Amino acid sequence: MICTRRHALRVGGYAIATVASSRVALAHLATTIEMRGSPRGERIWYDPIGIAVSPGTTIRFINRDPGNSHTVTAYHPANYDRRRRIPAEADPWDSDFLLPDEYFEITLTAPGVYDYYCLPHEMAAMVGRILVGTPNDTGWEGSSIDKSDVSEDVLKALPLVQKILSEGTVRKENGS
Structure with missing residues (x-):
């Protein structure tokens, strides 16, 4: 086969389009949630507090609060005998304490609603919610x-499923 300039440009264009589309797909399969705190430490939160992702997405939780250590702990009987607030098919997780700039990653594959909390700060309503897949999915x-x-404060802090579904990402206003 003789490779002409036109053929090389056409093949190169397909390769670039393929690489570009695979990068978009890879970017879609990873997201970051930060642990934040006000300068004096009177307010702490996850940012965002609610997200919707596709099954197979890897979530990186990173502590960006210079004054506190935090955890990312799934509501599950395996974690401190808590009630399950993650899909039945999902494995529970607990990051242990993360110091500033440390991170924890988990890949969520089971569709459903995942609620999680910070072990030392749950009573301050440091909680979050992740939606994996859509309500039509099994799970x-x-x-x-x-x-x-969970306390009423925790229930009020968790963003509504409908809000996350409509917005994709829900953030706390001014970290409060």
Whole structure:
């Protein structure tokens, strides 16, 4: 086969389009949630507090709060005998304490609603919610419905599923 300039440009264009589309797909399969705190430490939060992602997305939680250590802990009986607030098919996780600039990663594959909290700061409503997939996916039923194990402040702090579905990403206003 003789490779002409036109053929090389056409093949090169396909290769560039393929690489570009695979980068978009890879970018879609990873996201970051930061742990934040006000300068004096009177307010702490996850940023964003609610996100919607596709199954197979890797979430990186990174502590950007210079004054506190934080955890990312799934509501699950394996973690401090808490009630399950993640899909039944999902494995529980607990990051242990993360110092400033340390991170923890988890890949979420089971569709459903995942609620998590910071072990030392749950009573300050440092909680978050991740939606994996869509409500039509198997696994959504039963996720995050048990309310007997969390305070009213925690329930108020968690963004509504409908809001996350409509916005994709939900942030706390001014970290409050």
